[in-house]
Amino acid sequence: MIAGLFILFNFIALNRITHHLSFTILDKEPLNTKDLEKQVAAREAVKYIRDNDIVGLGTGSTAYYTIIEVAELVKNGLKIKGVPTSEHTASLATSLGIELLDMNAVEYIDVTIDGADEFDENLNLIKGGGGAHFREKIVASLTKKEIIIADAAKKVDQLGKFKVPVEIVPLALNYVVRAMAKLGGQGAVRMKDGKQFITDNHNLIVDADFGLIGDPAALSEKLNQIEGILAHGLFVNLAAMVIVGQGTEAVTYTK
């Protein structure tokens, strides 16, 4: 009887361990093609980081792979300090042992690696799908070498299939939406879980549809003139290169 109970106990314990192991193994299953391309691009991009660099850390599912790679390099002895582009990136980086600096504490950033929603052949970008483009733009502006990483689907002939995210101070919402409509942009307030999406800076995002954008620089300038817009997602002349994962290859675009 006691022997029977002992065997039963061991059987249950063993089952628990294998169950736990199967979850662990599942976590490490091969990445799907898109994620693999993001990882390939991230691995290529971190080659541009040097010891003692100040490194801008982007936001989003592609930038995630950079943070993982940077954390690994730091574990292996690389000395860098990161400047995060969002609260989410800050907590991920901290949890992985990357030392962080506040944007206000730096005069420049050596290299930033960030994602994008679209890029064209002139390396103009649409960013802000994650709603972090205000901080991403400040970080990009402080950066000597802004590297964008992406999966192959992000390259477009003309920007604009992805709506332009616009971060707006809430009290100016209706004014800004009307002003953008005069420029041909139909905007809708971004929602999340049935509520208005609120940025890290406590503002709203309007995703504005301008159709295909013939002249991103001109539209960017016009949006810059509208009071109440904190930042829009058109990044013109900010990226030094875009590294795309194409299958298992990394393809680098420069101007």
Ligand SMILES: O=C(CO)[C@H](O)[C@H](O)COP(=O)(O)O
């Ligand atoms: O601009 C961003 C966040 O504000 C992201 O870089 C952009 O949305 C791309 O995200 P993902 O890598 O998840 O496709």
